[in-house]
Structures are given as structure tokens and as C-alpha cells.
Amino acid sequence: MPEGALEIDRISKRYGDVVALDEMSLTVRSGEMLGFVGSNGAGKTTTMRIALGVLAADSGEVRYDDAPVDRTIRSRIGYMPEERGLYPKMKVLDQLQYLGELHGMERAEANRAANRWTERLELSERRDDQLQKLSLGNQQRVQLAAALIHDPAVLILDEPFSGLDPVAVEVMSTVLGEMRDRGVPVVFSSHQLELVQRLCDRVGIVRRGRMIADGTVEELRSSGPVRLNVHAPKAPDDWAEGLPGVKVESHQNGHTTLRLDEQADDQQVLRAALDTGPVHEFSRTRPSLTELFREAVTEEPDE
Amino acid sequence: MKRTLHTVWLVARRELRTRVQTRAFVLGTLFMALLVLAFPVVTLFAGASNAPEDELSASDSTTRLGITQSANGLADPLERKAGVDRPAISVRKVADTETGKNLVREGELDGVVAGTPTAPELFVERHVFPHLERALTTITYNNQLDAEMSRSGLDPEAVRDRAGRGEVAIVSMGESQGAADGPMAGISDAEKAQRLIIAMISTFLLYMFLIMTGQMISQGVVEEKSSRVVEVLLSTIRSTELMAGKIVGIGLTGLIQFAVIGVLGFTAATATAVLTLPTFTVAGLLGWAVLWFLLGFTLYATMLAAASSLVSRQEDLQSVITPVIMLLIVPFFVGVSVLPTNPDGTTGTVLSMIPGFSPMLMPMRLALGGVPLWQGALSVVLSLVASAAVLWLGGRIYSNAVLRTGARVRLKDALRAS
Incomplete structure (x- = not known):
């Protein structure tokens, strides 16, 4: 049973003048699933590649179970690169067995695991087919099996859900959930934020090579701006102007959406609304992950 | 270390398996086997039509010789001279030259020796017995020498004994002593011709295999990238x-x-008697060819793997591997054009030791024979040194470039970046 946490500790990487990662840090604990979000080019893939040792960092360290990740530990990581790829002309079972052996498994053991995973991912009938003869969805399943074949202690998956059909998304979610429940730290990047919100225990938002927000979905949502929806039919257009910490986002037919920052007092807003006449609705909403993400990555666009 | 070796073996096993199982490999091998098998057969037929010696030596291994009374002193040396791998000579006495000539015409004898031991005459239907001529020439030469020595008051036996003490050590590379029974000068024209053919064929095969396996390397590297x-x-x-x-x-x-x-190929050539070199000579030459295949392959394969890792698509491959392939083509053509006419010339000797040229030129020189041991060893060592340098450099380029997909990676960047 894997027990360790994966820690990425202030890794930096530059390509000439381009800073790809700037002291990026993140921790995924045992039995935790972390969603890694950020716009394209923010540094997610680079972070994962460094964690895998496919790339070398300029500085910083990657640790598993408090020890720097070395070759032995690396071979226990399950990895799914963003650019999917296996040998197109190799048979499914041979391919998985080969990868298992490269990860240090005995031949027979790798063969058993390959059989088990093809069965689990409903690929039993395609075992002896060349990969290129499989549908795209099935190829993705083989790719997942390739990441799981050696019973990894850590899972690092780059965009595992992209290009999957809804059924495959369910299969993938279930399998990842099972791995997490067995104590494996799971980290995956995704642009499908609803999926991240639904599956992940924690979310890390990355921008320009830095982690700018990291916490449980609840934590992130409650730390974000609060919105109020007020329905006061008799209120004039400017009823909320001048209230401290309040910004009017929209006003239409007596429906007003307000955005409150930390210094705003919602009770003061309520009183101001009641002063205009009847109030039919006064509700507080938390931003969705999508909104949080949008704000996080669009804030101060030119630093 | 153990883990590394195991991993390298796993990768190698996959390569071997996936390639040997392909139809291209099986058909390619069959095709080349047929080609190689066809060659001696064709040569045999071609040889049969313009050189009847093959018919004779193939059907009748003993040369039957008549000898007149006057030339009787030649009978013993002739029978002794007939070596193991040359057609044996059987000698019988004939009454006089005319009787012998008639027997030759009737086909009872292959030739008649008349004249004297120092000035023999050989009567044959057609001159198709180079070994006979050789044997007679040598014997006559010795007889003449003995006669001259006696006339000058020397004891031929004592002189020979003293002369025999001067030793010439000839080490024929890649051949066991049985094949090295004579210096280059002692190698017959027929053997020289055979050696030349072997040299050309093995060099051509080597060249073809290096090109073919090089192609596999390039495509394999790019396939993994793409x-x-x-x-x-x-x-x-x-x-x-x-x-x-x-x-x-x-x-x-x-x-x-x-x-x-x-x-x-060698079995077929030996079986059809196109090739009459002793088996160990052939095995030695084959061994050298294999060694040079390995040395050349290591050198070229590493360069090709590194060059191929710079591109991500098969379409871009040609531009990066052409310079490396040129390093193979140029030595091949230089080898084929320079060596056969003058195998021991300075150009050939020097080039055959330079890495890059050596995998093409050295096997050819070795097949032609007469290469000093130190030259063979030096070229092997130089080639190994060059391979080590190329492996180090190529490994670096490969590591830096293999993960960069998209546009062609510049060599400079691949060498610099980490």
C-alpha cells in the first residue's frame, strides 16, 4: 500500500530567455487527487515532465515519501503524456507487457498485469490486435492501461480526459478514484473544469510557471469574491452605488448582481435594498471553479 | 549497471522480435539468399563455357601423365609436388614421345613429359593444366640450380641446407597457418582471382547491410518520435x-x-567448386567480415540515430541522414575503385586504417590477403576509439533532441542544451 506524498518543491526551468517554471511547488498526499489547471503554456506539462525525470529542472527538487525522486522511484510512477503515443504496429498485449517489463516487472508478472488491465478496461477482444487498428477511444484505454500496468505508487496524468467519449470518461474517473482510494497520490491536468471540480479533492491553479492558488475546491470557492443576487423591483438603477466594497455587475428589471470584496458588509447592502421597497430575493452565490479559474488566469494580464 | 543492461536487452529484444517477424525481413532474406545462391551457379555455367579446366578438374581430379625414359628423373618430384589441394598427378612410363602423344590423343593420358630433367617438354592436347606447368617449372628450376651449383664445385645439398636456414615469417591475417603456406607471390592467379571476387562481394554485402540497418535505425528513431x-x-x-x-x-x-x-553464399560457392580456397581461409574471411560489420555498424548506427533524433517526421529524415550516408558511400566507391588494382598501395593502406573508411576498405584488403597484423589491429583500435567518441557525442545529441517534437532541431542546440 503506497503511503508517501509527492512533493514538487520550488522547481524552476527556463528555455533561453523564456521562463517556463518559476519556483513551482505542489504537494499531492497519499490518497488525494489533485487537479492541475491553467491555460495553455502555463507550465503544467513541463512540471509533470520534470516530476517524471523526462526533463531536468534548473533548480528545485521533486520528492516522494520525503526522499528525492530517483530512478527506482521513477519506475514506480504511472505516467500518461499529453501527446499520446505507443507503438502503432505493436499488439496491445505485447505492448503493455513490454512497458511492464521496462518498469522492472518480471515477464510473467507483466503478462498477468497486461491481461488483467485489458480485461478491466474492456479490451480483452483486442489484445492481439495492432494498436493502430483500434478506435481512438480504445487507444486511449490502452494508454491508461500503459500508465497502470506496473501498479504505480504515484499517478501523473497529463490531460487524461481529453478526447475521451463520455463512457470512457466514466471508466477513467472510476479507475482513478480506485487508485486514489488505495492511497496512491493522483495528479492530473485538465481543461475540463467541471470534471476537476467533481473528481478532485484539491485543485492547483497555475499561471506563468507559478502556482497561484492551491486548495480544496471549497477553500478556493470561499476565498473568491462573493456575489449577491438581489431582486428589488422598485429599486432605481443606481441604488447600490456608493456602498463600500460593492461593485454592480448588472442591473436589469429590478434584478441586480453585485460583487462584494472583503470589506463589504452584506447586511448594509440588504438595508439599502429594503430602503428602495420590497425585496423578493437576496441570495449569496459562490463562484464556480470555472469562474475562479477565469479570474485567476486573467487577473493582471501584463505583469 | 545490471538494471541498465537488462533494460538495454529488453529494448534490443523488442527491436529484434518486431523486425525479424515482419514480412519484409523474411522476404528480403529469401531474396538475397537466392541472389547469393544464384551467383556461383551462374559463374559455374559461365566458367564452363569458356574455361574447360573446370570440366576436367571437376570430373577428373587426377592428372594422368606419361613420362619418357629421358625425363624419368622428373617422375618422383612431380608426384611429390602434387599438393593436397591441387589435382593429384599420376605418372606412368611411356616407351617414347610418339607413343605418349598417341595415348594423349586417345584420351588415355592428359599429357606427356619428354626432354630432360633440366629441359623438359610437355605435350598436351590443350594447355589447361596450370598446376602442371607450375610444378614442372619449379622442378626444372631446382634441377638447373643443382646442376649449376655442382658445376661451380658446390654441394647442392649443403647449399640448400644453409639457404633453408634463412626464414621468412609470413603471418597471413585471419587465416590459420594452413592457408598461409606461402607469401603473396606464391598465391596462384586463380586464388588471387577468387580472393578478389570474395573481397568485392563481401565489401558489397557489408555496404548493403550497413545501408539497410542504418535505414532501420533512422526509421525506428523517427517512428518513436512521431x-x-x-x-x-x-x-x-x-x-x-x-x-x-x-x-x-x-x-x-x-x-x-x-x-x-x-x-x-560461401557454402554454395564451395559446393559448386567455384570457390576452391580452403575452408578455414573462407571461415576466416567470413569472421573478419562479421567483425567489420559490427565495427562499422556501431559507428554508422550511432551517427544515424543521433542525426535522426533531430527530426520528428519521416519526410524530414532524408535531409539529416544524407551527410552520414555519404560517409558510407564515399569510402565504398573509393574502396572499390582504388583497392583491387593496388591493394598494398599507400593510398589504400592509409585509408584502410582511417575510421569511416576502414569498415569498407580493411575487409577488402583482408580478403585480398597479405595485410600485416599491426595494420589490421591498428584499424580495429582506431575504429573502436572513433566509435566511443561518436557514442558519447551521439548519445548527447539523441538525449537532447529526442523529446523535442515539431520542427527540426538544430545540431548546435542539441549539443548545447541539457
């Missing part, structure tokens, strides 16, 4: 292990094919 599988692989093994495994696996694939065709 299918992106390389990233999955490199998440668990080192890039140098991947490269080494690939080179070993494809090298073995080529070697198997090379060995099958080489052994088949």
Missing part, C-alpha cells in the same frame, strides 16, 4: 539505454541476416 511513444519510454528508462538497445537490437537483426547469407 508516434510520441518515446515520452512514455523515457519516463521509465534513460535515453542512452533506449538508443543503445535500439542499436544492439537492429545490429543483431542485421547480423543474423548477414550470417545466413554469408554462410549460405
